[in-house]
Amino acid sequence: MTDHTSTHTAYATWTSLHPITRPGDVPITTPISWIENRRADHSLALLLSRHAPDRHGPTDALACLALGEAIRTELGHYRGSLVHDARRRSASWQQIADALDTDIPTAQQLLRDWADGQHRLYQSEPLSGHRLGLTAAEHHAVLDLIPDH
Numbered sequence: 001m002t003d004h005t006s007t008h009t010a011y012a013t014w015t016s017l018h019p020i021t022r023p024g025d026v027p028i029t030t031p032i033s034w035i036e037n038r039r040a041d042h043s044l045a046l047l048l049s050r051h052a053p054d055r056h057g058p059t060d061a062l063a064c065l066a067l068g069e070a071i072r073t074e075l076g077h078y079r080g081s082l083v084h085d086a087r088r089r090s091a092s093w094q095q096i097a098d099a100l101d102t103d104i105p106t107a108q109q110l111l112r113d114w115a116d117g118q119h120r121l122y123q124s125e126p127l128s129g130h131r132l133g134l135t136a137a138e139h140h141a142v143l144d145l146i147p148d149h
Contacts, residue, residue, distance in 0.1 A: 014038075021062040026070040035074070039067035080114020083107060087145045108146045115142040 014034055020026060026035060042063040049060065079100070086096050097107040115134060122133030134142065143149045 019059055019063060020066050021059070022066050023070040023073060025066065030070075032071055032074055035067050035071050039064055039071065042067065080110050080117070083111045084114065084142060084145070087111065093147075111146060112143065115139055118142075 010029075011034065014027070014030055015038075017025065017027075020038065042060040046060040046064060083096055083100075086099070087093075091099075093104045093107060097104045100107055100110070116139075118134040119136070119139035120133070122131050122135055122139075124133075
């Protein structure tokens with residue numbers, strides 16, 4: 001069952017953060033949809049103030065840049081995982097490269113980098129007694145998805 005009270009509290013905390021002028025101002029657990037909604041609000045304010053730029057400071061423009069960068073960074077964290085998901089579901093390397101608008105070696109390197117990072121995460125200190133990331137065997141299995149590994 002969803003805990004709406006904690007979600008509401010987290011959202012209230014998110015909306016109370018002022019100003020957002022650097023990607024690091026965005027808490028790491030913030031849902032991308034919340035970031036995008038806030039970026040859209042600043043974008044609209046920026047658009048509406050374009051006829052009188054001297055009346056407004058740079059806050060909306062800086063927020064759009066910072067929030068856009070936070071979204072780009074957050075989506076980047078998912079790329080390797082999604083390449084892994086696609087390969088496990090029998091997508092060809094060409095299909096994956098096309099979806100990323102890149103070439104096959106770059107898509108394969110993305111998976112390799114993700115797998116290596118996940119394995120390093122597993123080897124690091126456990127978080128609250130739970131290990132995150134890929135074990136040595138899981139890491140090897142991911143790398144086996146890459147030809148000529």
